[in-house]
Amino acid sequence: MSNSSTISFIGAGNMASAIIGGMLDNGYQAGNIWVSAPDDSHLQALRDRFGVSVTTDNRHCAQQADTVVLAVKPQVMAEVCRDIAPVVQNTRPLMVSIAAGLGSDTLDSWLGGGLPLVRVMPNTPSLVGKGAAGLFANAAVTAEQKTMVQSVFESIGSALWVDDEEQLHGVTALSGSGPAYFFLMLEALEAAATEAGIAPKTARELAIQTMAGAAEMAARSEHDPAQLKRNVMSPGGTTERAINTFEDGGMRDLVQKAYNAAFERSQEMSKELADKQ
Ligand SMILES: NC(=O)C1=CN([C@@H]2O[C@H](COP(=O)(O)OP(=O)(O)OC[C@H]3O[C@@H](n4cnc5c(N)ncnc54)[C@H](OP(=O)(O)O)[C@@H]3O)[C@@H](O)[C@H]2O)C=CC1
Numbered sequence: 001m002s003n004s005s006t007i008s009f010i011g012a013g014n015m016a017s018a019i020i021g022g023m024l025d026n027g028y029q030a031g032n033i034w035v036s037a038p039d040d041s042h043l044q045a046l047r048d049r050f051g052v053s054v055t056t057d058n059r060h061c062a063q064q065a066d067t068v069v070l071a072v073k074p075q076v077m078a079e080v081c082r083d084i085a086p087v088v089q090n091t092r093p094l095m096v097s098i099a100a101g102l103g104s105d106t107l108d109s110w111l112g113g114g115l116p117l118v119r120v121m122p123n124t125p126s127l128v129g130k131g132a133a134g135l136f137a138n139a140a141v142t143a144e145q146k147t148m149v150q151s152v153f154e155s156i157g158s159a160l161w162v163d164d165e166e167q168l169h170g171v172t173a174l175s176g177s178g179p180a181y182f183f184l185m186l187e188a189l190e191a192a193a194t195e196a197g198i199a200p201k202t203a204r205e206l207a208i209q210t211m212a213g214a215a216e217m218a219a220r221s222e223h224d225p226a227q228l229k230r231n232v233m234s235p236g237g238t239t240e241r242a243i244n245t246f247e248d249g250g251m252r253d254l255v256q257k258a259y260n261a262a263f264e265r266s267q268e269m270s271k272e273l274a275d276k277q
């Protein structure tokens with residue numbers, strides 16, 4: 001993103017902080033960032049930490065910007081959008097929403113219509129610069145604006161575009177919810193190792209390092225995950241026995257079911273939120 005353009009965040013929570021932190025680490029000027037939220041103490045904390053400008057007035061915040069990031073919970077989005085609509089209809093910034101399950105048409109109608117809008121599905125590892133985000137742009141977004149948004153989300157991890165907005169449900173079920181799937185695996189592995197007598201602290205550290213190491217190897221290797229898995233499985237050895245236990249227990253089927261459940265819930269939420277307003 002060009003260092004001279006101004007970006008405003010409506011909402012000052014976890015995801016807004018993660019994105020702002022990534023932008024600043026990548027040379028973006030704090031003086032060109034505005035943030036608004038109702039709780040002044042949260043805003044002051046953000047100002048002290050990042051040196052950004054803050055306000056409790058969403059309209060004032062939106063007014064400042066070439067790009068407005070909507071970073072509030074989906075349940076308050078309608079109220080927030082309708083409130084800033086007169087401002088953004090006048091200034092016509094690029095709108096970016098990170099809210100789960102809110103379609104671009106719904107958002108655009110709450111904002112008064114006809115604005116360039118990018119929807120992003122980020123995830124919480126953005127907080128440590130290891131995010132994975134899916135992005136979708138509506139027809140009014142220019143190539144230059146797409147490049148700008150992509151560079152913001154690449155500052156906190158990977159950022160990949162989808163052509164069809166419906167695919168964001170698939171992204172939500174994969175990388176949006178995904179960190180929780182791996183945390184579940186960590187919990188279960190730690191519990192099993194502790195049960196076998198390893199000290200909990202040691203079990204946690206070994207489990208986390210193993211997950212991080214496997215992820216790094218998968219990212220760097222020319223082999224696919226199936227081959228990397230086979231490389232660990234000595235014939236007649238321990239891994240083969242464990243992997244066979246996972247396969248016999250229906251692990252693949254369970255993962256497919258869990259993924260489908262998240263996907264379908266994302267579709268449902270989208271409809272519920274659009275219908276409710
Ligand atoms: N957490 C996750 O795993 C993911 C979250 N998302 C999406 O990111 C968005 C933000 O989530 P997250 O950062 O986790 O949420 P948080 O609860 O951490 O932050 C929400 C922020 O919105 C502010 N807020 C509430 N009401 C208003 C209002 N009327 N006007 C302006 N600001 C308001 C809150 O203010 P205050 O500080 O005053 O309380 C808070 O700063 C959500 O839409 C969510 O769907 C997307 C992908 C993953």
Ligand SMILES: O=C(O)[C@@H]1CCC=N1
Nearest residue numbers: 100123172175176177
């Ligand atoms: O669980 C949720 O609904 C949100 C969307 C992706 C991560 N958290």
